[in-house]
Amino acid sequence: MEFRWKIKAPAEGESVDKLGREINVNPVLANMLVNRGVDTFQKAKDFFRPDLDKLHDPFLMQDMDRAVDRIQKAILAQEKIMVYGDYDVDGTTSVALMYGFLREFYPHVDFYIPDRYKEGYGISEKGVRHAAENGFKLIISLDCGIKALEKVDLANELGVDFIICDHHTPGEVIPDAVAVLDPKRLDCNYPYKELSGCGVGFKLIQAFSIKTGRDPANLNSFMDLVAVSIAADIVPITGENRVLAFYGLERLNNNPRPGLKALMLKNKMEKEVDITDIVFKIGPRINASGRLEHAKASVELLISKDLTDALRRAELVEEVNASRKNFDENITREAIQMIVEREEVQAFKSTVLFKEDWHKGVIGIVASRCIEKYYRPTIILTESNNKATGSARSVFDFDIYEAISECSDLLEQFGGHKYAAGLTMSVDKVAAFQEKFEKVVSERLTDIHMKPVLEIDDELLLDQINYKFYNILKQMAPFGPGNPEPIFCSNQVHVENIRVLKDKHLKFDIVQDGQVTRPTCIAFGFADYYQLLNSKMRFNVAYEVRENTFRNTSSLQLYVKDIKFD
Structure with a gap:
């Protein structure tokens, strides 16, 4: 899937410099912290040293x-x-x-x-x-x-x-x-x-x-x-x-x-x-x-x-989860095939699919899987209690709840929020809903919604990637919404020592002019890039900095998120 890179704007210079001096971190780390709302010494102390005594009354x-x-x-x-x-x-x-x-x-x-x-x-x-x-x-x-x-x-x-x-x-x-x-x-x-x-x-x-x-x-x-x-x-x-x-x-x-x-x-x-x-x-x-x-x-x-x-x-839970994965994979395969077989659906701005025997418990997962393949607002419907019931999932910054509410005259029940929703309608209303939902989405969807966004914290030179830098990054965990795992990019690099792993993944070192450090990268699912990368073509790479331990030896490794060629 092709990403749209969004490099975060530099935070206000004075606050970055001041925080960097007060907690003794480099400008890249100080800028990251300020962008995450950690802009004073006290906030940094609370951020890096979580304390149970700070729980509210x-x-x-x-x-x-x-x-x-x-x-x-x-x-x-x-x-x-x-x-x-x-x-x-x-x-x-x-x-x-x-x-x-x-x-x-x-x-x-x-x-x-x-x-x-x-x-x-x-x-x-x-x-x-x-x-x-x-x-x-x-x-x-x-x-x-x-x-x-x-x-x-x-x-x-x-x-x-x-x-x-x-x-x-x-x-x-x-x-x-x-x-x-x-x-x-x-x-x-x-x-x-x-x-x-x-x-x-x-x-x-x-x-x-x-x-x-x-x-x-x-x-x-x-x-x-x-x-x-x-x-x-x-x-x-x-x-x-x-x-x-x-x-x-x-x-x-x-x-x-x-x-x-x-x-x-x-x-x-x-x-x-x-x-x-x-x-x-x-x-x-x-x-x-x-x-x-x-x-x-x-x-x-x-x-x-x-x-x-x-x-x-x-063990019983594992068995149920294995069944869940089986349902998930089979229904996802059927859903993708339904899109592939209908050319007009491939050109749509939305996906609405219905099959009466799909398992209700996994249709939300299937909607997310379809978005991974076809990046557009998606609704997966099945039949339950003689009604068509479904789960909706959205793409970056598109309000799927609002789009569904525009079709409320065809629905018996719906609810949810911007990125996920549920809905129920009569089975005989499914075709009319597909048509109206596609019309609503087409009118609202803009170019900014058409590609997933990869938010990048900052650009790094390869020599900036070292254990001192990583050890501070690690202390920023736990990562998640509101404090995402840091993603960086390095520009105009080329590869050395590239090899394919399990026919799907790549492992290689990257080189940048004027930089001594040559980090090893692991790129899951990027095997199709082998020929281009091996040609020594220059590219920009987005990644997370991780630590890899193998046979009791640890080293820093870059987990590739995306690659862009000039």
Whole structure:
């Protein structure tokens, strides 16, 4: 895929120079930091040295005192408590955190995850009635509930109280719950607004521990769950999330809970685990149960206290994930073939595909895979409960939710945000929707949307790449939204010692006039560039700086992101 390079503009010179002097880093690093909002000595100290003491007071969150009081009341009255969460990674880690915390000292607690296919997203009527019929007096919902007005009213009628812990944007009306914890509430003065659902749950157990005099150090055992939720839910790794992710990764790498350790062992994750490992290895496996079967299996894995039991449960999760990958690959192949076979579709600005037997649990993944092949707004639809239901994914800076809303006259239901959405319509409306959506997208899509953007932090001369530079880069982790892994470019280079690996990848050294350093590059998926590179043609290269260890010897290596010839 061809990228459009966007090299970040230099930050204001005076602030860069001042920060560079104060923390003793070179202008490239100082410029990167200022561009990321780290523009003072104190901000740099907080950034490079995350501190648990800098976590905000949980009681700053609206309704926190009411939530803690209601849990205390339930415990004193020996009431049954239901922990309710969504079926994705953020939801299942949230449930594992809250249920795991409460069951350490309180026996009358259970958890509930809705069935993706029978109940759908969020609080379900079935879940509320299940709580009432089984004697639960309090539901603590996590990662969902902020718009569940009718379901909370039903719970109130049935004598079941609600504490809602959510991080999604509220509607105009807040549910009539005992407490609604959501930093995005307009009336909430909590200083950090980007917590994951599990992060909001963590603030609740933190507040409960403060109020009841429990040792705050006991909460460290839940940090690995919070880190997994932050990574998998793609929330910004800034502010409080950076502190939680930093200590969560530390826990994950040194003393993870048995369920996460089992997943790591099954996947031979021997090196230090980072955010990327969670996103691409741990997260999809936790997600798989909710996509194909029932997410209860993922929660049971995450709350397992015994490694032998956890390994058994992880094996079951692996089997489900293997099935998920099989569905994903087969449906993606069919979807790409549908585009290839229709010339008129290849010329479209959008992709809308429908097949009645595609698995609902993976169509969002398939939409993303199609964008990797054909970079344009994409909707994949399948049939479920006699309706066409689908997942939408977008391209850089194109609001797919707005485009879908322009077609709302053909839809029965839709929701989402700028880059991802879900929708439902009658099967007989699919053709009309395809036509209208293509018209809307064609009118709105501009050249800037047609190529993926590769944001580059700065241009480097090859002699600037050394261990002193890399060791500071490494301390900028954890990387993710809001703090992406640094990408650099070097211009007018040529290759030496090039070779092809596994018929797909390239390994080579790059040379730049006037520079002594000749870094080794690994270029995954770039085998087609072999002839051009081997001709010694000059080119510009974008890359990440990584450390590679082989046979106990470490060296710096550049991971190629893109190559551009003059």
